[in-house]
Amino acid sequence: MTETPRLAFLASPTDDARRALDLLAERHGQYAPDEADVLCPLGGDGFMLQTLHRYGALGKPVYGMKLGTVGFLMNQYREDALFERIAAAEPATLRPLEMVAQTESGASVGSLAYNETSLLRQTRQAAHLRIELNGRTRLDELICDGVLVATAAGSTAYNYSAHGPILPLGAGVVALTPIAPFRPRRWRGAILKADTEVVFRVLDHYKRPVSATADSHEVRDVVEVRIREARDRHVTLLFDPEHNLEERIISEQFMA
Known part of the structure; x- marks a missing residue:
């Protein structure tokens, strides 16, 4: 990954996600998925899964932000300091x-x-x-x-x-x-x-x-x-350190 990663923003069909895509693309730049260093889906878990199925074969890390009803696989949506968040993110490797x-x-x-x-x-x-x-x-x-x-x-x-x-x-x-x-x-x-x-x-x-x-x-x-x-396929999701995927899975087991 380059020092300033090239980002591909992908939006679910909701109005909020599409507005966020326009704003983030203007602020941080926009690349096609096959030219980007990091894919950034904007939506819920359903859209995250769609992104993994469509672009998982590219082997690009994925940093999602929640703009949907369920966001277990997503990070919180914020418009600022995105490059810094991605640089500090912790990876989680998933095999389908x-x-x-x-x-x-x-x-x-x-x-x-x-x-x-x-x-x-x-x-x-x-x-x-x-x-x-x-x-x-x-x-x-x-x-x-x-x-x-x-x-x-x-x-x-x-x-x-x-x-x-x-x-x-x-x-x-x-x-x-x-x-x-x-x-x-x-x-x-x-x-x-x-x-x-x-x-x-x-x-x-x-x-x-x-x-x-x-x-x-x-x-x-x-x-x-x-x-x-699958033996020959994996994807890497990126999560903010304070709420990474491993911590979310542990926390789920202690919820009342």
Whole structure:
């Protein structure tokens, strides 16, 4: 990174974010994402995830500022001292999950997930799923509304709402969490090494169709879904030292 980094400001569709982009670009300059040193998305966590999916392959560090409803992955929005904040920011490296879904029609669909991948029933009837880990069947039949695999960064989101564990950043683990499980009733999920290959097989997929979602990318009528940590992809998020991502994840576990 150069001493004065070249910044690419990216705005969510909200009026506040677009006004902020114009102001920040005028004050600090504006570069195209592939020419910039740092990407600066302006919005909420949803827009941050969109930015990572669209530009993650560039390998540029990302310093987001919150101009949305949820900003767990963002820094507080301020217009002043931006170069100084970026220079003092602490990095957090995220590795996404890689999902490959096979559909009833025979199609194979791949996608990345920085928060979580989830399987959900498509109709009023519960999903029936078999779970395999590294080629070994661990659960013959899970009857549920769904199931998800979450990264550490995503463990405080949908995973936590589904009563899954909050994971420490950099621990090299993922959470496997059922959503409204009916059988086995007492199964609460598992914490797995991040390089574990998780395979979900949909049982009776004609009668009980299931969709799979990687962050916001949905694939319907799946019959098999394979998930593991992506080996060749990572992104670096930058956070103000007083409220970095590791501290946020710890703090979430002590909130009343």
